[in-house]
Amino acid sequence: MSFRFVVRKVLAAFATLAFVVCFNFFLFRVVEADPVANLYRGKNLTLDQRLEIRHEFGLDGSRGEQFLRYLQQTAQFNFGRSYATNRPVRSDIWERAKPTIVLVGVSTLLSTVFGVLIGIVSAWRRRSKLDYGWTGFTMATYSMPDFWLGMLLLVTFAVTLGWFPVGGITDTASSASGISKLFDQAHHMFLPALTLTLAYLGEYALVMRSSLLDTMREDYLTLARAKGLRDVVVRNRHAVPNALLPVVTLIAINFGFVLSGAIAVETIYSWPGLGLLSYEALRGPDLPMLQGLFLVFSGAVIVFNLLADLLYAVLDPRVRIE
Amino acid sequence: MSTLAASPRALAWQRRRRALGRAWGQYRRHRPGMIGLGILATIVAMALLAPVISDAKELDVVNTVDNPTWAKPWDFAPLGTDNFGRSVWAQFVWGARISLVVGLAATIVAIVIGSVVGILSGFYRGILSAVLARLTEWFLVIPFLPLAIVLAAILGPSIENLIFVIGITSWPSTARLVRAQVLTLKERPYVERSRALGASNRHLMGRHVLPNVSPIILANLTLTVPIAILSETTLAFLGLGDPSRASWGKMLEEAFEAGALGRNAWWYFLPPGLGIMAVVLAFTLIGTALEEILDPRLRERR
Numbered sequence: 001m002s003f004r005f006v007v008r009k010v011l012a013a014f015a016t017l018a019f020v021v022c023f024n025f026f027l028f029r030v031v032e033a034d035p036v037a038n039l040y041r042g043k044n045l046t047l048d049q050r051l052e053i054r055h056e057f058g059l060d061g062s063r064g065e066q067f068l069r070y071l072q073q074t075a076q077f078n079f080g081r082s083y084a085t086n087r088p089v090r091s092d093i094w095e096r097a098k099p100t101i102v103l104v105g106v107s108t109l110l111s112t113v114f115g116v117l118i119g120i121v122s123a124w125r126r127r128s129k130l131d132y133g134w135t136g137f138t139m140a141t142y143s144m145p146d147f148w149l150g151m152l153l154l155v156t157f158a159v160t161l162g163w164f165p166v167g168g169i170t171d172t173a174s175s176a177s178g179i180s181k182l183f184d185q186a187h188h189m190f191l192p193a194l195t196l197t198l199a200y201l202g203e204y205a206l207v208m209r210s211s212l213l214d215t216m217r218e219d220y221l222t223l224a225r226a227k228g229l230r231d232v233v234v235r236n237r238h239a240v241p242n243a244l245l246p247v248v249t250l251i252a253i254n255f256g257f258v259l260s261g262a263i264a265v266e267t268i269y270s271w272p273g274l275g276l277l278s279y280e281a282l283r284g285p286d287l288p289m290l291q292g293l294f295l296v297f298s299g300a301v302i303v304f305n306l307l308a309d310l311l312y313a314v315l316d317p318r319v320r321i322e
Numbered sequence: 323m324s325t326l327a328a329s330p331r332a333l334a335w336q337r338r339r340r341a342l343g344r345a346w347g348q349y350r351r352h353r354p355g356m357i358g359l360g361i362l363a364t365i366v367a368m369a370l371l372a373p374v375i376s377d378a379k380e381l382d383v384v385n386t387v388d389n390p391t392w393a394k395p396w397d398f399a400p401l402g403t404d405n406f407g408r409s410v411w412a413q414f415v416w417g418a419r420i421s422l423v424v425g426l427a428a429t430i431v432a433i434v435i436g437s438v439v440g441i442l443s444g445f446y447r448g449i450l451s452a453v454l455a456r457l458t459e460w461f462l463v464i465p466f467l468p469l470a471i472v473l474a475a476i477l478g479p480s481i482e483n484l485i486f487v488i489g490i491t492s493w494p495s496t497a498r499l500v501r502a503q504v505l506t507l508k509e510r511p512y513v514e515r516s517r518a519l520g521a522s523n524r525h526l527m528g529r530h531v532l533p534n535v536s537p538i539i540l541a542n543l544t545l546t547v548p549i550a551i552l553s554e555t556t557l558a559f560l561g562l563g564d565p566s567r568a569s570w571g572k573m574l575e576e577a578f579e580a581g582a583l584g585r586n587a588w589w590y591f592l593p594p595g596l597g598i599m600a601v602v603l604a605f606t607l608i609g610t611a612l613e614e615i616l617d618p619r620l621r622e623r624r
Contacts, residue, residue: 015456016459016460016463019460020460020463020464023464027472027473027476028472028476139603139606140599140603142602142606143548143598143599143600143602143603143606144595144598144599144602145552145555145556145559145571145574145595145598147556147559147574148555148574148591148594148595148598151574151578151583151591151595152595154583155583155586155588155591159583159584159586160586166583166584256465257465257466259465260465260467260468261465261467263467263468263471263556263560264556264559264560267559267560268578278468278471279560282471282475282560282561282562283561285475290468290471290472290475291472293468294468294469294472297465297468298463298464298465298468300465301463301464301465302463305463
């Protein structure tokens with residue numbers, strides 16, 4: 001991979017990041033008149049107190065000054081203080097990021113493995129009952145709102161059958177530690193992870209299926225068969241590795257998006273991650289928190305998009321020429 | 323047919339009518355597409371007949387104080403009642419209207435923006451094209467849900483704002499698709515010929531580019547509606563829906579907030595979800611069928 005290609009992609013990613021950072025500032029400043037007045041509605045504040053609060057939240061001075069200060073603070077990863085908790089936004093986001101990354105990581109892994117397997121089976125046995133069955137299943141899960149699927153699983157397996165806890169990340173009553181604590185957390189994560197896995201699975205299965213169908217028309221597969229290779233070898237050694245290309249980049253691109261996609265599902269299961277944090281910030285509305293989350297979510301997408309581009313160039317030499 | 327006497331305009335219309343007839347003939351033989359159309363027709367009929375098949379008074383808490391709360395289906399009202407004694411059936415039927423209207427209107431906003439940006443950035447060269455292409459790429463990267471949440475939180479919950487928010491966040495994929503198509507279209511010989519004959523840019527775009535990208539726009543439109551409806555559902559569930567005009571997503575929010583899950587009140591949270599699923603499935607089936615009919619390369623697959 002040429003050095004120039006990498007530099008170009010990285011520069012483009014930085015340009016996008018700069019756009020998002022500016023967009024974020026204007027999005028909140030243009031529409032919002034006076035958050036201090038909103039927050040302290042009904043309380044009698046003296047003018048001095050009002051000015052002090054405005055200063056604390058960085059709302060004093062002209063638009064230009066605010067913008068410069070915002071740029072400087074953002075460059076230092078300082079996203080301001082939360083209106084709700086008065087703690088730095090950064091530390092709240094940092095704390096809540098881990099549960100989301102674990103949940104989303106596990107779900108992405110499971111959904112890609114099973115999605116790819118389903119896609120291979122449906123494409124290789126095209127128009128069989130198996131194909132129709134799996135395509136129907138993936139179409140159904142794709143058509144559901146993910147949080148509604150979560151509600152169904154919650155009612156069935158937690159409320160009615162009682163196999164799993166209804167929400168949270170640990171049993172607050174127990175003081176378990178070590179292995180049993182880990183087990184407890186896995187127990188809590190099972191239903192949200194199952195929900196997200198089923199919700200993501202459909203897309204991977206459909207993409208893998210259509211990618212493999214395209215690959216199956218290539219001449220080199222006919223050649224492989226003509227050489228007398230067994231069906232399994234043709235599939236696993238010749239067809240699948242090439243068909244995997246679009247899926248691999250899709251995974252990288254999606255991983256950036258799913259961080260923010262789990263907002264409603266985390267809310268259903270009160271999973272204490274970035275999604276639930278967004279939901280809480282929305283109820284306020286806690287604007288600095290929303291602003292910080294917006295930056296983090298967008299940044300994740302940009303980083304993973306860049307990784308997807310570079311990964312694609314490594315895997316598929318044709319891209320590098322362009 | 324006396325084609326000799328017909329004017330060019332009449333000829334063009336004749337040709338279009340025939341093409342449409344052919345497309346419909348193909349569509350009719352497409353089984354998944356017809357199933358989708360059937361599901362959609364049923365739900366649209368239900369939404370249109372809402373005043374006939376349910377009583378709008380049952381939606382308002384003021385009128386339902388005497389009703390039993392959490393009544394099971396058929397014990398009271400066709401689909402039971404919620405925590406305020408409101409009929410779930412009435413909410414379901416009237417909610418269909420809001421979900422469909424928001425989904426369709428937001429899609430139209432997205433498609434109009436996407437098509438205009440796509441055609442302009444594909445047709446022209448230079449700064450305008452570069453800026454629009456960059457803008458499309460940037461908007462593709464901004465994660466939809468956080469942006470929609472931020473916008474909706476700032477603008478406040480109302481149907482018009484929801485339509486605006488979903489529309490303004492869903493256009494980039496259409497723009498990219500249309501742009502790619504326009505880039506290949508404008509190099510075609512007949513466009514060159516028309517330009518050589520002195521056609522203006524506006525004429526070229528209106529007469530040659532737009533008619534040729536419209537099938538793609540149509541297929542893209544039917545595939546954007548399910549995304550818009552799912553977005554509306556999620557936003558409404560997060561509390562950004564119009565409180566006075568409840569959609570299916572808003573119903574799910576109210577069911578969740580009222581503790582329907584803990585009581586296993588399946589008659590409250592099952593119908594709106596099934597409704598959304600049916601509409602999304604219907605539009606996906608129709609859109610995929612249209613794509614296959616309009617794009618011959620896809621036809622041999624599947």
